[in-house]
Amino acid sequence: MAQATTMTSGARALLCALMGLLAVEASAQLANAEPNISGTWERLGGLGGGADSPYVPPREGPPPLKPQYRADYEARRAAARAADERGEPIATHNTFCIPDGMPGMMAGPFPFEILQSPGQVTIVQEAYNQIRRIYLNKPQLPLEEIEPGFYGRSVGQWRDGELHVETLGIKERVRFRDVPHSPAMRITERIRLVAPDVLWDEITIHDPEVLEEPWQVTFAYRRLPDYEILEYVCENNREYADEAGGTRLRIGGPE
Amino acid sequence: MKHQLCVLLVAIGVGAAVCTPPAAAHHSFAIFDHNRTYTLKGKVREFHWTNPHGYIELDVAEGGPDGLAQFTIELTSINMLRRANWKSTDVKVGDEVTAIVAPLLSGEPGGLLLELTVPDGRVLVPPVPAIHTFKRTP
Numbered sequence: 001m002a003q004a005t006t007m008t009s010g011a012r013a014l015l016c017a018l019m020g021l022l023a024v025e026a027s028a029q030l031a032n033a034e035p036n037i038s039g040t041w042e043r044l045g046g047l048g049g050g051a052d053s054p055y056v057p058p059r060e061g062p063p064p065l066k067p068q069y070r071a072d073y074e075a076r077r078a079a080a081r082a083a084d085e086r087g088e089p090i091a092t093h094n095t096f097c098i099p100d101g102m103p104g105m106m107a108g109p110f111p112f113e114i115l116q117s118p119g120q121v122t123i124v125q126e127a128y129n130q131i132r133r134i135y136l137n138k139p140q141l142p143l144e145e146i147e148p149g150f151y152g153r154s155v156g157q158w159r160d161g162e163l164h165v166e167t168l169g170i171k172e173r174v175r176f177r178d179v180p181h182s183p184a185m186r187i188t189e190r191i192r193l194v195a196p197d198v199l200w201d202e203i204t205i206h207d208p209e210v211l212e213e214p215w216q217v218t219f220a221y222r223r224l225p226d227y228e229i230l231e232y233v234c235e236n237n238r239e240y241a242d243e244a245g246g247t248r249l250r251i252g253g254p255e
Numbered sequence: 256m257k258h259q260l261c262v263l264l265v266a267i268g269v270g271a272a273v274c275t276p277p278a279a280a281h282h283s284f285a286i287f288d289h290n291r292t293y294t295l296k297g298k299v300r301e302f303h304w305t306n307p308h309g310y311i312e313l314d315v316a317e318g319g320p321d322g323l324a325q326f327t328i329e330l331t332s333i334n335m336l337r338r339a340n341w342k343s344t345d346v347k348v349g350d351e352v353t354a355i356v357a358p359l360l361s362g363e364p365g366g367l368l369l370e371l372t373v374p375d376g377r378v379l380v381p382p383v384p385a386i387h388t389f390k391r392t393p
Contacts, residue, residue: 047335047382047384083285084283084285087285087286087287087288087360087361088285088286088360089282089283089285089286092282094282095282097307109384110334127332127334227338230333230337232306232332232334233306234306234307235305235306236305236306236307236308237307238308238310238327238329239282239307247282247283247285247286248286248361249286249327249329249361249363249365251327251363251364251365252312252325252327253301253310253312253327254310
């Protein structure tokens with residue numbers, strides 16, 4: 001009986017060792033695997049709440065613009081604040097139902113959907129039905145071969161459970177928070193789960209012509225397990241800009 | 256705490272830069288008066304379940320400045336309304352409703368919906384960002 005107990009202990013020890021090895025292997029595989037980030041997400045700390053979550057990243061600093069761009073940027077910001085206080089906010093691209101493009105579409109406040117398919121990650125932003133495609137394990141094209149657009153051309157790779165993305169080819173008119181950029185702006189992202197249902201997108205904007213140094217902005221998102229993305233068609237836009245560039249609302253019905 | 260601080264800062268006029276809520280996807284709400292509201296009773300002439308905003312055209316029977324006959328009421332985007340459980344059938348042409356609105360600062364007969372009482376007695380509140388910053392007045 002005592003011998004049997006000893007053998008059982010030995011077998012248990014062996015089993016434990018094997019299980020330990022399997023756990024280490026599983027953990028390594030998990031780290032290298034593509035995590036499941038498919039589904040719908042919304043900005044954590046945005047309109048849906050969650051501002052007190054420990055996963056809300058610290059707010060970024062101001063854009064490190066070079067002096068020749070900074071004065072103009074700050075003057076525009078001051079003018080925008082003054083216009084808001086007068087109740088005549090300066091019209092922006094959104095006034096005309098022009099979508100945000102990259103990287104503004106990652107800022108919310110509307111939810112977005114991530115679709116993982118072989119060789120591609122697709123992000124569908126509810127506002128303005130915006131879509132960006134991230135081609136996996138494909139080389140980036142030279143800038144001169146990418147036609148400028150709102151979303152540019154994105155390529156990515158999974159590394160240690162993080163999706164590393166590079167985007168080139170953003171039109172100069174597509175501005176994130178009214179920060180100017182050159183045609184050569186390069187956006188890199190590290191997209192990863194920081195908790196089972198919390199995703200971070202660490203966005204870094206590289207633009208040596210305009211910025212003193214890369215500018216990093218991080219957004220956190222929470223999963224919306226039951227939310228189905230809705231369509232968003234700008235069919236009845238009544239806002240317009242007056243001669244001074246202020247936002248106005250057309251009264252009395254659709255055109 | 257942060258929220259209370261923001262309300263205080265906004266109230267004294269210095270908080271906008273640090274306390275501005277995430278931008279709505281379409282436009283600034285600064286075109287609307289944050290310091291007074293109208294309570295309008297009337298009949299729905301048109302209801303538009305549309306983006307970037309929903310709209311109600313109201314034939315005004317009571318409320319607002321003297322002589323106000325028609326008023327354009329802007330709602331949030333219908334996506335936000337849907338998430339707040341509004342439906343396209345909640346408002347119908349001909350409905351007698353009561354609308355609390357923040358009027359346009361321009362003085363034109365239009366404003367932002369803050370609350371709507373529909374004929375079956377339900378009080379519908381649109382998910383206007385930072386709705387608490389709109390001061391209600393009689």
